[in-house]
Amino acid sequence: MNEEATGQVFQVSFQAAELTINTILKVLESLRSTIENQQKIAAQLLGKGDIQKGGGVKNPELQGKQKINRLVESGADIDNIKLDGDKKRIFESVARKYGMAYSLRKNSAVKPPQYTLFFKAKNTKVLNAAIDEMTQKFNKAQANKKTIESLLNHAKDVMKDRATDIANAVNKAIKNVRNRNGNDL
Secondary structure, rough: HHHHHHHHHHHHHHHHHHHHHHHHHHHHHHHHHHHHHOOOOOHHHHHHOEOOOOOOEEEOOEEEEHHHHHHHHHOOOOOEEEEEEHHHHHHHHHHHHOEEEEEEEOOOOOOOOEEEEEEOOOOOHHHHHHHHHHHHHHHHHHHHHHHHHHHHHHHHHHHHHHHHHHHHHHHHHHHHHHHHOOOOO
């Protein structure tokens, strides 16, 4: 009789667990569909387009690296600047950060190669902020380059001094050996 009661308790417990799991799954499914609906409504209100798989809103505006034709077709005012390779990387990172659309044209005729950068920003405030940040990064990169050059020059000077010291020490040692032995080496 005791085994029958234990079996019935397990059976009831198992059924209760199944009901609990099914209820939790239905609640989660309902939450997921509610979140998706709210994201779609928010995207429509913001006018930003569809929702990405990760939950973010796809932005149909022109941004990032583009072909020059696409920039021209967008009808926006396009600016351009000429940059060398180091500055190109800095520009690309800042342009991505500020959502700027840009296109690169490489001029391989000159050494090192130069790039003509065509770009547009959403508005002048964004453009000004991006230009300020790029200027700061360009200046920092230039200062670092000068620092590295000065360190290399200092290292060269130290190595010359050490080479001279070693040569003098070797010559002195040879003289000492010659003086002790009285013969030429």
